Amino acid sequence: NAGVTQTPKFQVLKTGQSMTLQCAQDMNHNSMYWYRQDPGMGLRLIYYSASEGTTDKGEVPNGYNVSRLNKREFSLRLESAAPSQTSVYFCASREDRRANNEQFFGPGTRLTVL
């Protein structure tokens, strides 16, 4: 199993450009998440999807949109990138929303917005 995979690993954008970060998991998990991590900070939840066909806002959703394409894939879109969105983005999944389930994280996408 590959676990949680993310593409791309690195990306540089200019202010105002758009892009989509891709995430896929092969563990048949129901719940998927997008986090951002700024330098020296913990992770903050952007959006999550409790199950296929549903999405909900997290702590810092402004400037982002998400799509739960199917059970495996959960994408994050920046419509008009801003320098404040420079960060490392992590996708995660877990079997379901029961409190005793662990989360599995991808390797991250390092995004720089100039």
Added chain:
Amino acid sequence: DAKTTQPNSMESNEEEPVHLPCNHSTISGTDYIHWYRQLPSQGPEYVIHGLTSNVNNRMASLAIAEDRKSSTLILHRATLRDAAVYYCILRPFDFGNEKLTFGTGTRLTIIP
């Protein structure tokens, strides 16, 4: 939401036990205590979790205070590969609450 408090950093000698503390005085009765760690330039990885009783797995042990207001992650014999940021988080039992955030954690340095 219940919050956790951890020391910003700790150091330990290689091959010695490490005790990483976490305070969560506002924990509710149904919150699970989870620990994750993040190695340099990697995504976080699950370490251990518990509710009331102490827990052991191949990576670590989790000691939970009787009143559940604090917990301690124990690495029995630290290696250089254990150098990471360790996060203590509370996961509510409430299915509707997914707004889980990771604080700044404890940066563990292992001294050879």
